[in-house]
Each structure stands twice: as structure tokens, then as C-alpha cells.
Amino acid sequence: MINKKALGGKKTLMSKKSIKLLLIFLLALSMFLAGCGGKTTKETGGKKEPATSGGSAKDTLVYGRGGDSTSLDPITTTEGEAFKVTENIFETLLEYGEQDTTLHPGLAKEWKVSDDGLTYTFKLQEGVKFHDGTDFNADAVVFNFDRWMNGNEDKFPYYTMFGGYKADEGHVIKEVKAVDPYTVEFVLKRPQAPFLKNLAMSPFGIASPTAVKKFGDDFRKNPVGTGPFKFVEWKQNDTITLEKNPDYWQKGLPKLNKVVFRVIPENTARLNALANGEIDVMDGLNNSDEATVKGNDKLQVIERPSMNVGYLGLTTTRKPFDNKLVRQAINHAVNKKDIIKAFYGGKALAAKNPMPPSIEGYNDSIKDYDYDLEKAKALLKEAGYEKGFEIDLWAMPVARPYMPEAQKVAEVIQADLAKINVKAKIQSVDWATYLQKATKGEFDMFMLGWTGDNGDPDNFLYTLLDKDSIGSNNYSQYSNDELHDVLIAAQTETEQAKRNELYKKAQEIIHDDAPWVPLVHSTPLLAAAKDVADYLPHPTGSEALTKVYFK
Amino acid sequence: MFTYTVRRILSLIPVLFGMTLVVFAIIHAIPGNPAQVILGQRATAEAIATLTRELGLDRPWYIQYFDYIGQLFQGDLGTSLRTRGPINVEIWPYLAATFELTLVAMIIAVIVGVNAGIISAWFSKSWFDYVAMVLALVGVSMPIFWLGLMEQWAFSIELGWLPTTGRENVRDPISAITNLYLIDTLLQGRFDQFWVVVQHLILPSLALATIPMAIIARMTRATMLEVMRSDYVRTARAKGLRMFWVVYKHSLKNAIIPVLTVIGLQTGLLLGGAILTETIFGWPGIGRYLYDAIAYRDYPVIQSGILLIAAIFVLINLIVDLLYVFVDPRIKYNK
Numbered sequence: 001m002i003n004k005k006a007l008g009g010k011k012t013l014m015s016k017k018s019i020k021l022l023l024i025f026l027l028a029l030s031m032f033l034a035g036c037g038g039k040t041t042k043e044t045g046g047k048k049e050p051a052t053s054g055g056s057a058k059d060t061l062v063y064g065r066g067g068d069s070t071s072l073d074p075i076t077t078t079e080g081e082a083f084k085v086t087e088n089i090f091e092t093l094l095e096y097g098e099q100d101t102t103l104h105p106g107l108a109k110e111w112k113v114s115d116d117g118l119t120y121t122f123k124l125q126e127g128v129k130f131h132d133g134t135d136f137n138a139d140a141v142v143f144n145f146d147r148w149m150n151g152n153e154d155k156f157p158y159y160t161m162f163g164g165y166k167a168d169e170g171h172v173i174k175e176v177k178a179v180d181p182y183t184v185e186f187v188l189k190r191p192q193a194p195f196l197k198n199l200a201m202s203p204f205g206i207a208s209p210t211a212v213k214k215f216g217d218d219f220r221k222n223p224v225g226t227g228p229f230k231f232v233e234w235k236q237n238d239t240i241t242l243e244k245n246p247d248y249w250q251k252g253l254p255k256l257n258k259v260v261f262r263v264i265p266e267n268t269a270r271l272n273a274l275a276n277g278e279i280d281v282m283d284g285l286n287n288s289d290e291a292t293v294k295g296n297d298k299l300q301v302i303e304r305p306s307m308n309v310g311y312l313g314l315t316t317t318r319k320p321f322d323n324k325l326v327r328q329a330i331n332h333a334v335n336k337k338d339i340i341k342a343f344y345g346g347k348a349l350a351a352k353n354p355m356p357p358s359i360e361g362y363n364d365s366i367k368d369y370d371y372d373l374e375k376a377k378a379l380l381k382e383a384g385y386e387k388g389f390e391i392d393l394w395a396m397p398v399a400r401p402y403m404p405e406a407q408k409v410a411e412v413i414q415a416d417l418a419k420i421n422v423k424a425k426i427q428s429v430d431w432a433t434y435l436q437k438a439t440k441g442e443f444d445m446f447m448l449g450w451t452g453d454n455g456d457p458d459n460f461l462y463t464l465l466d467k468d469s470i471g472s473n474n475y476s477q478y479s480n481d482e483l484h485d486v487l488i489a490a491q492t493e494t495e496q497a498k499r500n501e502l503y504k505k506a507q508e509i510i511h512d513d514a515p516w517v518p519l520v521h522s523t524p525l526l527a528a529a530k531d532v533a534d535y536l537p538h539p540t541g542s543e544a545l546t547k548v549y550f551k
Numbered sequence: 552m553f554t555y556t557v558r559r560i561l562s563l564i565p566v567l568f569g570m571t572l573v574v575f576a577i578i579h580a581i582p583g584n585p586a587q588v589i590l591g592q593r594a595t596a597e598a599i600a601t602l603t604r605e606l607g608l609d610r611p612w613y614i615q616y617f618d619y620i621g622q623l624f625q626g627d628l629g630t631s632l633r634t635r636g637p638i639n640v641e642i643w644p645y646l647a648a649t650f651e652l653t654l655v656a657m658i659i660a661v662i663v664g665v666n667a668g669i670i671s672a673w674f675s676k677s678w679f680d681y682v683a684m685v686l687a688l689v690g691v692s693m694p695i696f697w698l699g700l701m702e703q704w705a706f707s708i709e710l711g712w713l714p715t716t717g718r719e720n721v722r723d724p725i726s727a728i729t730n731l732y733l734i735d736t737l738l739q740g741r742f743d744q745f746w747v748v749v750q751h752l753i754l755p756s757l758a759l760a761t762i763p764m765a766i767i768a769r770m771t772r773a774t775m776l777e778v779m780r781s782d783y784v785r786t787a788r789a790k791g792l793r794m795f796w797v798v799y800k801h802s803l804k805n806a807i808i809p810v811l812t813v814i815g816l817q818t819g820l821l822l823g824g825a826i827l828t829e830t831i832f833g834w835p836g837i838g839r840y841l842y843d844a845i846a847y848r849d850y851p852v853i854q855s856g857i858l859l860i861a862a863i864f865v866l867i868n869l870i871v872d873l874l875y876v877f878v879d880p881r882i883k884y885n886k
Contacts, residue, residue, distance in 0.1 A: 060722050070633050151597035154605060157590055217635065236644060238835035241720050260721045272703040272715040432848050433582045471596040513675035
């Protein structure tokens, strides 16, 4: 009050001054912003003049993704984010097709399998050099396999694809030997049908023995392979920079000069960065953003071929899901079509089997449980649950390509189940705990999924539903001896046609027992600037950017 | 003064010691096994058991705790379970990124906040006062998530002025020396890159500054109002001193102490990492480092990271306490 009185007489004067002050302040602020503005358009110019950065032609591709790699030594990890990078630095003996999992020559130009399926002989590419200048040859291959088989699951987790480690009973490789500098021979203890497909997996990229010895444990931060790009720099949780390998053995490749993998965790922010020209390709486009990208004439949508399954697991050891009829009833009660329309932008296939149709051995003759509430109720009645029951429905706390919006999908399923008097309470917990609880079979009903590793049916059916996999990936704790016999027979059968028949049989058994409600095979989406050409996403989730270029 | 400083620093030790105990207890109370997370969805039960043993996580908690304290005394913050790298080395770029962002955000927050508070008090109940205080209220309650995305939409997508995310133009990367890019670019004489860094800092620091700015503005206004009612201000006016000097020199000096405290607290908070801002703007700061560590059950990183942040927080408060002396000579830390 005193204050006011004191000022009273000069009030008008003061207001004038204040307005002046304010104007100056605003002017200063706008000058500051304008100053920045002027600079930006010149400097980055991503929007207006995209070809300015880095000299004449645009040859640096920036790939925006949600998370960082934790290691760049591919054998030390199971993370997709690691393989997206290492696939460009390392090469495998065999390579998958550009957009499928058929087998093609890689570092091995040809291969032979003995009639008993026990000896594999590989002829290697000659004149290939590692990025450190040392030679790629048979000794390097032997060195790598020796390194891996003498490890353990903590150090080299994916090596279990070969049945275990050197001392283990299940390990299928008896020995790996260099016959001559460019011939390698693998002798197996017993036939392993997916052996060749395994060799093409990203984790089995051949590393420079010299560099492995030199860097030791730090090799994961200093990767040296034979691939189209060389490692340059890693700024953790920010960027990984690769540059062209000028001595790459495939002449004329790669077409890009530099590749930068950049972490932008938030999907919308990543899309903003793409629209602003700061990145050229973005991984993990939300289905709901597809229309935005299509509406922008500077951008394009790229579809990754599907090799996954999202499912609703029914823990077969817990009541009431120990009863097959109840599991079948639930299968009849979930409306997959609506889920796909609402949460996958229609870009997914309703699943009827635990493996996607892109994989050999898929049983298309199986008729899915149709969405039929009357049938579901009848089955529940037959099982003695006429009045329904209450259960917990666990929804994943994280987004995965096969399940971008788990919580919302869970709500739809909850509503579906309510129609047959099954009251589901939606639950969730952080991802680490979620997996732990699922492994132990502590959930009644849960959402999960799987993305294939090597494009082999074994990697879905045996890995996810065989009784051997209880305690690891068989989260529904499903155990069926008949299925087990079929799957084991298929593992050692080397004739593909016979194998496929066995897997078709396996899918029939699983369909009837209904340990899951298979929900979807989704199509993960990427977005890219219009001028990015020949970007071919691979179903495994990681691809070498060898042939990508800017139009 | 000197002895006071020493005493305060010494008193840090029990505080930090207590912190280690609390953090340790909390992370061991939450469920979820790091071995499971490290080995991923594909792990077998035996492998998990083996790794748990190798990591020493099967030992009693007090043994693990004393091991950890022993390490700390040797200046070793431990090894990250996720990247298998030494935390001493790995944490620095994250801290630097957060430090740079916090510094710029706090400079903006202090300049705008203090001035807005002063002017609001000076012309209290004027339109400026009302607008500023409504904005301050909006600032405190604005969801950073929304604000950040709106900033990107307006200043990057629509106007094309500023980059949306990140710290640098990745097509022209900065070679890190101190990891404080404002300094690194200057050290290398790359003024063009310095500008790029500044541009990258604007949007995230504005988003980060909103809350402290609003709090500082309200605090300044409140204390200034009180001071400006005091007798000596009236005397100064009566002697014919210009209002501007009365406000900015004589009143502010007496009003600034509680504001300094708030500034210190806010700086400390921001240095702990702002997960939302860092996530939206793809900023590789300490907040995301810790967030990832928690999701991954990377115990050593969680422990050491929180400990470090706590230490920084306490240190900043010490610095603020020491600053009081310069602002107000009546305050003395004797003995």
C-alpha cells in the first residue's frame, strides 16, 4: 500500500517507462530468435536445400531409431538395436536374401553338404580383407568359432543356436577346421536341420582375429569386420558413425559414404526430425502416423516384411487354463479383426498359427477359431464354467513391432472376454519383472510375442512351445509329448519337404491344444525421405545398407 | 569462511554415506533380476543362474554393499552391466550433456524469471503483473512433453528455424574434448559449429527453463513486494532517487536471497537430469542414462549415478550458501 501511495503521482510516467522497457525486451528477444533463425536456414538447410551438407552430392545417411546399441560385437548380444549397426560392419559365411530368409553366398562363395548331413564344406571368397588390413581366410573362420564355442551364454548368448558350448552335451559342432587357406570344414556330431540358416544370422559375423586379440573385452567398442562400412565413432546414447569401406570386396559398393545411427527415443519427435530433414530414415513408425507420412510429399513409408507373432498366452498350468476347452473358448471370444483395424492400421495379418506364413512349413490348411461368442459360451459350459470366472490379464509395458500398443489391445480383449462372462483385470509391471514372471508361469493370461531369428520354423515352434523350452521362452508352460517327438524329429531331418510335413503336423497339435490365442503377424513400418532409394528392410529386423543411395 | 567451507564439505560425507545405503536398499527391494534382463527373452534358466552367480548377485546384500563401498573408496564407480564399460569413463559425456543444457536453461530462467518478477512487483496489479503471473502459473503446470513437441512443430517443422533434436549436426560431427560442445567447438575454432550447438540448445533449454522460470518469477515478485514496502525504499524515493535504481539496486539486493536459494535448488534438480526433456529432444543426458539403467536393472550405474547426482546437488547448495556472503555482507560464516 505504501508503495502505491509513494508512486501515485508518477503512475502514468511509470507505465510509459514500463512499456518502453517491455518493448526493448521484446525487441531483444525477437532479434535473438531471428538471428538464430537466419543462421539455421543457411547451416542445416535440411528443408530448403537438402543437398548442401557435406559437399556436392548427398551421401551421408542418418538413421533415426529409438534406442542405442549396448555392444557392437554382435556375438555378445541378442539386441536388435546392436544388429542394425553390426550388420553393416560384419559379414557372415552365408547371407539371407534381400528381403527373405533364403540362403545366398556371403563370405563363403559356395558350400557342400555330405549325404549324412554331418560334414559341411565351405569355399571362401578370396582377396577379402578385414578393415584393419588383415586377410580374411579359413583360419579367421576357425578362430571365430573357437572363440564362440569356448564362451558361455553370458558372453555369447546366441551361440546356443548351435545347441550349447564346447563342453555341452547338446553342442552340435564337433570340429571346425581349415582344409586349405580358403576352405573350411564343419563336422557335426549329429545333423542339425537349421544349421545353414543359423550361419547367416547377424551374431555370427566374422571378426578380425587380430583386432579381437588386440582389443580383448573392448572389441565390443572397436568392431572390425569385413563389411561394407567401417566403424568410426560411438557417442553413447547419441550417435554411432560408420564410413565407407573403400576396399570392400564387392566392387562399386557400398553406395553411401557415411552412415550415422542416431538415437531419438520418442516416436513423434523422431518423425519431427525426419520431417525437418535432420534424419533420412526412421525406424519404428507408429501405425497411427502412417497417414501423416503419406500426406507429406517429401516422405515415404517403407514396410518391413513380417516375421513375427504377437499372441495372448494362456498359462496351461493354472486354473482354469489347465482345461483345453476353456483355452479354446477364449480363442473363439477374441475378435482379431477389430484389433488389427484399430491398432495396426489394418497392416497386420490375423494369426492362426504360432509362426508367420512367410516361413517355410506354415500350415495354411488350419482353420482359425472363428469369432463366435455362442461357441465360446458352449465350450465354457462344457468345461463347467458356465458362470464364467475372474482372471488377471497381463499387458506388456513396452512397445514391440508385434505389439505397438499392448495396453489398449488388452482393453479390447478385456471387453471381448466380458461378453462371455470372463472378467479380466488388466495388470502390468516393468519389462524386466514382466519377463521374469512370465518365465516362471506366474501369469494367468498374458500378452507377448516373438520376432524370428533365422527364419526357421524350429525357431518359433520349438523355441516357444516345446516342453524343453519351459523355463525359458515357453511362457504358457505348455507341455505335450507328442508335439515334442515331432519337433525333435524335425530338428534332425535334413530333407526339407519331410521337415515341412512335420512342422505342419506340429501346428495341428498346437492348434487343437490352444496354449495361445495367436493374435497378429504385424508389418513393422519405417519412414524415409523421398530421395532415399533401394532401402530394403529385412524381416529379421536388421539389414546392411550396402545398396542404399540418394536419388 | 574457509573453515566453514571445509566443515560443510566434511558434513557431505555422512550425507552421501546415507545416500548409498538408501539407494542400495531401494534397488535391492524392487523385483526383477539383472541377469534375466541381460540375457533377454531367449535365456535359459541355467544361464540366468550362472550369470547371477558371476555377477555376485546371489551373495547376501551386506556383502554386496561393503564390496561396493570398498570400490567407492578407491574412486571406482563400478562397471556397467549393460555396456560392460567402466562407469567412471562412461558417465562423463552424459553429465556434460546435462550440464550444458542445465546451464543454458538456468541462464534463460534466471534472466527472464527475475526480471519478470521484478517488473511484476514494481508495477503490481498492472496488466503486466497479471499477464506475467498467469504465464508463470501456466509455466509451472505445462506438461513438458506437450510443450516440447509443440516447440518442435512450431520452430522446426513450420518455421524451419531450429533443429528438432540432438546436440549437433550429425552430418558434421563435433570431435569431443570436454564433451561440453559449446566449449569444444570454441577450442577448435569452429565458430560455425558453435552456432549449430547454440541452435540445438534453444528448444530443449526453453522447454526445460519453463518451470524454474515460473518459480523464480513468482518467488522474486513475492520477496520484492515485501522489500518495496519497507521504509528505506520510501526514504530512497523521497530523496529523489530514480525508481529504476531503487528497484534494481536497493530493493533487489535485499530481495534476492530467497530467490538465490530457489535458483540453487532448481539448478540441482535439473542437473539430476530431466528425463522428459531429454527423451523428447533426443538429448543424451544423465536422466536418460539413469532411466535406461533402471529399466535394465543396471545396479552399479543406478547406485553410482544417483550418488553422483546427490553429491552435485549438495555441492550446489553449498555454493549458494557461500554466495549469500557476497550478496549480503551481513551474513558471515564465522569459526
